[in-house]
Structure formats: C-alpha cells, structure tokens
Amino acid sequence: MQFLSRCLFLTAASALTGVPAWGAAAPFNVMDYGARNDGSTLATGAFRAAIQAAKSAGGGTVYVPAGKYLTGPIELISNLVFDVDAGAVIQFQPSRQDLSFTKGRLEGTEGITPVPLIGGHDLENVTLRGRGVLTTENSEWLKLVRQPEASQARTVWTQIIQSLELKKPVPDADYEKAALALRPSLIRTMNSKNILIEGLHIRGSSMWTIHILYSERVVIRGVTIETFPGANTDGIDIDSSRDVLISDCYLDTGDDAICLKSGKNADGLRVNRPTENIAITNCTVHHGHGAVVLGSETSGGIRNVVASNIVCKGTEKGVRIKSTRGRGGLIENIRFDHWTMEDVPEAINVTNYYTRTPEEPMSEKTPIFRNIAITNMTIRNSNIAMNIEGLPEMPVTGLQISGIIASAKTGMKAYNTSHLELRNVQVNPESGPAFLVRDSKDLLLEDISSVRPAAGFPVLRLDRCPDAIVRLSRAFDGTSTFLSVGPGELKSLFLEGNLLGKAKKQSEEAALDLWKAPVR
Numbered sequence: 001m002q003f004l005s006r007c008l009f010l011t012a013a014s015a016l017t018g019v020p021a022w023g024a025a026a027p028f029n030v031m032d033y034g035a036r037n038d039g040s041t042l043a044t045g046a047f048r049a050a051i052q053a054a055k056s057a058g059g060g061t062v063y064v065p066a067g068k069y070l071t072g073p074i075e076l077i078s079n080l081v082f083d084v085d086a087g088a089v090i091q092f093q094p095s096r097q098d099l100s101f102t103k104g105r106l107e108g109t110e111g112i113t114p115v116p117l118i119g120g121h122d123l124e125n126v127t128l129r130g131r132g133v134l135t136t137e138n139s140e141w142l143k144l145v146r147q148p149e150a151s152q153a154r155t156v157w158t159q160i161i162q163s164l165e166l167k168k169p170v171p172d173a174d175y176e177k178a179a180l181a182l183r184p185s186l187i188r189t190m191n192s193k194n195i196l197i198e199g200l201h202i203r204g205s206s207m208w209t210i211h212i213l214y215s216e217r218v219v220i221r222g223v224t225i226e227t228f229p230g231a232n233t234d235g236i237d238i239d240s241s242r243d244v245l246i247s248d249c250y251l252d253t254g255d256d257a258i259c260l261k262s263g264k265n266a267d268g269l270r271v272n273r274p275t276e277n278i279a280i281t282n283c284t285v286h287h288g289h290g291a292v293v294l295g296s297e298t299s300g301g302i303r304n305v306v307a308s309n310i311v312c313k314g315t316e317k318g319v320r321i322k323s324t325r326g327r328g329g330l331i332e333n334i335r336f337d338h339w340t341m342e343d344v345p346e347a348i349n350v351t352n353y354y355t356r357t358p359e360e361p362m363s364e365k366t367p368i369f370r371n372i373a374i375t376n377m378t379i380r381n382s383n384i385a386m387n388i389e390g391l392p393e394m395p396v397t398g399l400q401i402s403g404i405i406a407s408a409k410t411g412m413k414a415y416n417t418s419h420l421e422l423r424n425v426q427v428n429p430e431s432g433p434a435f436l437v438r439d440s441k442d443l444l445l446e447d448i449s450s451v452r453p454a455a456g457f458p459v460l461r462l463d464r465c466p467d468a469i470v471r472l473s474r475a476f477d478g479t480s481t482f483l484s485v486g487p488g489e490l491k492s493l494f495l496e497g498n499l500l501g502k503a504k505k506q507s508e509e510a511a512l513d514l515w516k517a518p519v520r
Contacts, residue, residue, distance in 0.1 A: 027063035027083065028054050037067020039091070044072040044098055051077055059125070064088045064132065072098030073184070074118040079125045082118075084132030084200060092117040092186070094140030094206070101179045104190060105213055105239065108264025108297035109161060110271065112175040116188035117206060123192035128200065134186065135203040138230030138254070141183050153181035164266045183232070185211040193217045202226065205233040209253070212237065214273065218244045228287040230254035235288065237261060240273035240300050246280045257288035257315065260305065261297040262329060268299025269328050269364060275300070280307040290320035291344075292336065296354040298329035298367055305334045312341040319374060321350045323367035325357040325391070330368045339377040347379040347406065350396055351389040362393050370397040379406035385427050390416030392439070401425060411450075413515075415439050421446070428452040433484075436514055438463035445470045450479070458484035459503075461514050462493070471496035475503035483507040 028050040031037060035046035047062075051074070054060040059079025066087030072095065076082060084090060102121065104113030117136065118128070144150060157178035163170050186202065188211040189195050195218045202209055205227045212218050220236060227233035233254035238244050239261045251257040262268065262275045285291040292307040312318045318341045321331060341347050352367055360366075369390070379385055385408040390396035395418040402423040406412075411429035414420060417440040424447045427434040434450035437443060443465050450459045458481040462468055465485075470493060475482045482503040485493065490509050500506040 025057065025060050027061040029063045029065065030069070031065060035064075035069060037065065037069060037088075039068035039070050042071060042093070043069040044074070047071055047074045051075070051080065051082075054080055064090065064130070066132075073100075073115050075115065076118065076120045076123060076126055076128070078123050081127040081129065084130030084134070086131035088130065088132035090132065090134050092134070092136040092206070094137055094144060096144065099184065101176070104188070105263070106182055108261060108299070109164065109267045111157075111160065111182075112179040113182050114179065114184035116185045116211070118186065119188040119190075121190040121192065123189055123195065125194045126189070126192065127196040127198070128187065129196065129198040131199055131201070133201045133203055136186065136206050138204055138206065138227065138233055141206045142231060145181055145183055150180050153178050157181050161265075167266060183207040185209070187211065188213060189215050189218070191215065195219070198222055200224070205230055207232050208234045208237050210236045211239060212241045212244065213239045215241045216243050220249065221245070221247045222249065224250045226252045228252045228254050234259055238275055238278060239297075240271065240275055242274070242276045244278045246278075247282050249283045250286075251283065251288060252286040253288045255288065256290045256293040256320075257285045258283065258291065258307075259293040260302050261295070262300030262302055264297040264299055265326055265365075268297060271300060273300045274303060276303045278305045280305075280310070282309045284311045284313075285315050286313055288315045290317040290349075291315045291341075293317075293320040293322065294331055294334065295320075295322040296324060296327065298323040298327050298331060301330040301332075302334075303330065303332050306337070307335070308337045310336075310339045312339065312344050314343045315341070316344070317346045317349050318344045318379075319348045319350075321369060321372070322354040323352050323369075324354040325352070325360055325367070326365050327367050328363075328365045330370070332368070332371045334372040336374045337376055340380075341377065341382065342380045343382075344379070345383040346387060347377075347382045347384070347408070348374060348386040348388075348401075350399065351387065352391045352394070352396070353389050359393070366391070366394050368394055368397075369399070372396075372398065373400045373402075374404075375401070376403040377405075379404065379408065382406065382408035384408060384410050384413070385429070386412040386414070388412075388414035388417060388420070390418075392416055395440070396420070407452075411435060413437075418442055420444070422448055425449075426451060429454050429457075431457070433457050433459060433461045433514060435460045437461070437465055438515065440465045441467070443468035445473065447472045449474055449476065451476050453479045456480060457514070458482065458508070460484070461512065462489070464489070466492040467494070468492075469494045469496065470498060472498065474499035475501070475506070477502055479503040481505040481508050484510055484512065487511055
C-alpha cells in the first residue's frame with residue numbers, strides 16, 4: 001500500500017512539474033561548458049557546446065544559472081528545453097560577428113535573412129523558458145544597418161521588391177547583397193512544430209521580438225516583452241503559421257504588440273500560406289502601434305482567430321485589421337471579445353486603406369474582409385471610437401459590433417460595408433455624430449444610443465444606405481436630432497420600435513457633409 005501511495009505521489013509530482021518522476025537526465029549546465037556568468041567574456045561557444053552535448057544525448061535540458069552572459073546568436077535543436085533561470089541575463093551583442101544568414105522572411109517577403117538571436121529552423125519539441133531575461137540594444141542594431149555598406153544593401157532590397165512585383169527573376173546573389181540591410185529577429189522559429197515559449201522577460205530587441213514563421217502547434221505564455229520605444233520591435237508576430245496559443249503576456253513595444261501576418265504582395269501571393277487557428281487571451285498591452293493586429297501583410301490569408309480578455313492602456317490602436325489594394329488575401333472568421341481600452345487614440349480600426357493605392361480592377365490582389373465579430377468592449381478617452389473603411393469594389397462584409405460602451409472625441413465612422421450590424425452600442429462623442437455611416441448596404445442598427453450626444457449634431461447620420469434598419473434605439477436628454485439622412489433618403493429606411501421622444505427632432509433630411517466637417 002505504501003508503495004502504491006508513493007507511485008501515485010511521484011506520478012502527480014511529475015504531472016505538475018513536467019519532469020519524469022524517475023530516470024530524468026541531469027541538465028547540461030552552460031557553466032560546465034565554459035560560460036562565465038559575470039559578463040566578462042562571450043559565452044557563444046559555451047552555449048553551442050552545451051546544446052550540442054544535449055543533441056548527442058538525444059535531447060535534454062540546457063540550463064542557464066543566475067548571472068550575466070554576453071553572447072552572439074544561439075541556435076536551438078529539436079528535443080530541447082532551454083531553461084533560463086531567475087537571475088540570469090542573456091545579453092545578445094549587436095555585432096555582425098557570428099551573425100550568419102539563412103533563408104527566411106522579412107516583412108512579408110522571402111529572402112536571405114540574418115539568423116535569429118535565438119531560435120532555429122526545422123525544429124520539433126522545443127521549449128524556451130524560465131524567469132530570466134533576454135536583452136539587446138535596439139539602437140546599436142540600428143547603427144549597424146545605417147553603415148554605408150548596409151545602406152547600399154537596402155537599395156538592393158528595394159530593387160528586389162520591385163522585381164518581385166513585376167514577376168521578374170531575382171538572382172540569389174542579389175538576396176545575399178541585400179541581407180546586410182536586415183536586422184535579425186530576437187526569437188524566431190521557422191518550419192517548426194511543438195514549440196513552447198514561457199515565462200521569459202525580454203527587454204529590448206534587435207527587431208521583431210518573437211517571430212513564429214511557417215510553424216505549427218506553438219504556445220507563448222506568461223512572457224513579458226518591453227521593447228518600447230525601439231524601432232520595428234513588434235512583440236509577437238505569427239507569420240503564416242497555425243494552431244497557436246498566446247496567453248497571459250504583458251507587452252510594451254515599439255511597434256505592433258501582437259500581430260498576425262501571412263506575406264505581402266506578389267511574394268506573399270506566391271507563397272500563399274495562411275495564418276490560422278490562433279487563440280489570444282488574458283494579455284495586457286501598454287505602448288504599441290496596435291494591441292492585436294491582423295495585417296498589413298495579408299496575402300496568404302488570416303482565418304479562425306479569437307482575441308479575448310485584453311486590456312489596453314495608452315496603445316495607439318486597439319483592435320486593428322489592416323490591408324490594402326495589391327496585398328490580396330482573405331481575412332475571415334475573426335472574433336475580438338471582452339476588452340477594455342483606455343487612452344487609446346483609435347480604439348477599433350478596420351481598414352483596407354493601409355496605403356492609399358489607386359483603385360484597380362478586382363483580382364487576387366484585392367483583399368477581402370468578412371465574418372468578423374467585435375463584442376463586449378469598454379472604450380474610454382479615445383480620439384476615434386471606431387473607424388471602418390471598406391473598398392468600393394470590396395466592402396467589409398458581415399462585420400458585427402455589439403456590447404460596446406465608448407467615450408471619444410469623435411464617434412464611429414464606417415463606409416463601404418455590407419451586412420454591417422451594430423447591436424447594443426453606446427457611443428458618447430465630444431463632437432460630431434455618434435454614428436456616421438455612408439455607402440453601406442444591408443445595414444442593421446439595433447439598440448444604438450448616445451447618453452451624452454454632442455450638441456448640434458445628429459446621433460446617427462446615414463448617407464446612401466438604402467434599406468437600412470434602425471430599431472429598438474432611443475434618444476437621451478440633450479439629443480438635438482437623432483437620425484439625419486440625405487434629401488429623399490428617409491423613405492428607403494425601416495424604423496422599428498425606437499423611443500425617440502427626448503430628441504428635439506426625431507429625424508430629418510438634410511444636405512450635410514459631416515465627413516468633411518472639422519472636429520470642434
């Protein structure tokens with residue numbers, strides 16, 4: 001009986017710790033392979049030796065104890081746990097020494113790229129974990145790519161992009177010349193699966209911080225990323241990858257915090273690999289161009305995404321879905337749910353005008369947004385509550401927005417949409433209409449309101465929205481006009497069950513152009 005109890009105890013302990021209860025191999029301590037933990041000398045060789053020892057043993061744990069380690073890039077292997085203990089600081093040196101190059105993708109275009117500062121390709125069953133710190137100096141990496149030879153390489157990279165758009169062949173030698181203009185990601189896995197990144201504290205980044213490229217079955221949890229105000233220091237980029245969970249992270253970044261990508265323009269359309277099946281939950285975002293962003297590299301498509309329980313404070317944009325003519329790709333089956341945003345200048349942004357590309361005929365290069373739900377959000381002190389911008393030739397289709405309470409300088413603007421639905425949405429603007437919609441079809445507005453409507457403006461202004469339905473909505477004290485439409489357009493609307501008695505004027509037809517009106 002005692003033997004059975006001990007077996008049960010060991011089994012439970014192993015389940016909690018993730019370590020086998022018996023037969024566990026000793027870790028490969030980097031200090032046993034020559035690393036100095038006082039920052040006095042480069043530990044690149046020691047990290048490599050410890051990892052190769054684990055490889056020779058068929059896998060294992062490489063252990064980094066407390067202390068400071070200076071190093072160049074660290075290449076991981078399959079069947080490896082890389083454990084950075086509390087008190088350990090791994091500082092990557094901004095240097096071209098030991099920085100080799102490999103096939104990769106940068107900003108949506110494949111090419112020859114620097115190896116990541118830690119990571120690898122064709123990996124399987126890899127854990128990068130610990131309570132330690134990974135760090136590097138973004139400003140020093142910028143100096144490297146501003147040197148004369150790097151500036152010349154940047155010109156070559158620009159020429160490569162132009163050739164790809166014209167579908168002209170690019171010699172391998174040109175990719176090699178252009179590589180000097182590129183900075184490495186801090187962490188990157190490519191063509192890999194069964195990856196866990198957990199617990200680490202990342203301070204500063206060479207460029208993108210965590211880049212998951214062409215990978216699957218990835219978990220990123222409990223990670224702290226502080227790269228603000230570094231240039232191009234995205235927090236987490238999921239790039240043409242699938243089956244990814246991101247949870248319980250704190251992000252304070254110099255670019256997008258969490259961003260889903262799938263290739264850009266002609267090269268992205270050629271590769272044609274989607275990002276799909278992504279769950280993001282329980283994260284807090286401070287600085288960042290966007291909190292959870294889809295695009296602008298959308299050419300391979302992005303689908304089946306849930307981003308829930310997100311807190312934003314001071315982020316430039318909160319929910320952001322962005323693409324442009326020429327990118328192509330299908331973004332569909334997306335759900336953002338249970339967010340709070342404070343001091344976020346543009347809370348919700350869905351746009352196909354990331355660049356102002358001239359109108360062109362419909363083709364595979366036309367981006368498509370459809371079946372997106374944005375629900376249960378509180379927005380406080382924004383400049384723009386919501387901004388929805390579809391293309392005339394390809395409206396944003398099937399966007400549902402519900403359960404929103406927003407206070408902002410200006411309210412919601414939307415144009416070129418199809419089957420846009422707003423339910424239980426309250427917007428309180430300082431100036432302008434709470435809801436401003438034009439050139440949209442099959443529009444449904446249910447239980448919309450403004451508790452503090454801006455004086456002198458209608459709560460709702462519709463232009464060229466035939467057959468729109470406005471129902472179960474109400475006017476509050478201080479409402480001048482609830483519904484305003486263009487001349488002759490009121491007869492094409494359906495008004496059902498609205499309580500508008502507190503409005504000075506329930507509806508009007510007026511030749512107004514509130515799209516060009518300045519904000520007071």
